[in-house]
Amino acid sequence: MQNRSLVSASRSGNPGGASRVRHRALLGTAVLAVLLALAGLAAYLTRAPRAATKAASPQSSSSAPSHSATVSSPPSASPSSRGEGSLPVPPSTGDPVAYAKAAAAALWSYDTRAYTQPQLLTALGRWLTPQSQYADASSVDTLVPSVQVWREMAQQGQFATATVSGAYFPQSFTQALQADPGAITTAYVYAVTVTGNQTIAWNGAPKGGEQGMSMTLAVQCWPSRSCALAGVLPAVAP
Numbered sequence: 001m002q003n004r005s006l007v008s009a010s011r012s013g014n015p016g017g018a019s020r021v022r023h024r025a026l027l028g029t030a031v032l033a034v035l036l037a038l039a040g041l042a043a044y045l046t047r048a049p050r051a052a053t054k055a056a057s058p059q060s061s062s063s064a065p066s067h068s069a070t071v072s073s074p075p076s077a078s079p080s081s082r083g084e085g086s087l088p089v090p091p092s093t094g095d096p097v098a099y100a101k102a103a104a105a106a107l108w109s110y111d112t113r114a115y116t117q118p119q120l121l122t123a124l125g126r127w128l129t130p131q132s133q134y135a136d137a138s139s140v141d142t143l144v145p146s147v148q149v150w151r152e153m154a155q156q157g158q159f160a161t162a163t164v165s166g167a168y169f170p171q172s173f174t175q176a177l178q179a180d181p182g183a184i185t186t187a188y189v190y191a192v193t194v195t196g197n198q199t200i201a202w203n204g205a206p207k208g209g210e211q212g213m214s215m216t217l218a219v220q221c222w223p224s225r226s227c228a229l230a231g232v233l234p235a236v237a238p
Contacts, residue, residue: 173237192217214236218233
């Protein structure tokens, strides 16, 4: 329980935490305008105007398929066999659901024995879309323990692995696409809700504890390009 409390403390005691929460709530003005407006989340509609970028027609998406294949984070190993090679690397895929599953596994996993907190932040930053108007880095950074808490966790050899059990387009997002299929071409940002489990372990407790996880991610998938992460929504969309 002490180890879980360290993670919780990092999310509530970070300097500038309030500004990060506000920024995360916005999820990037363009992303909210495109994604959340499509999803019918009226509470966010007035926060930002729509972006003006236009592109070709999107891939057909007339339903909200359920993806039950499992995606797991790499198995844990001793610190000497890990290192920077174990940092999360984004996959090359044009499937927003597959990308969201991999991103969720990366966000729910960490290993204080193998790398530093800044190294993890840098690695996760590579998952974000290079289009800054659509990238909400703070929504990702907020999920990583602060440097101070990370050091305390490292003293105990704390690490976490994750398993993704399912991923799907939220119903509201799918309904909005059905009502206005062309709206997605503004920025090709998709909402994907991912569910799974996180297992936390530390020195003396190799199996630690397990808890259920869920999050909704904004994933940008332009045609003929690999997907990228736009950010993490402040609430899970069913």
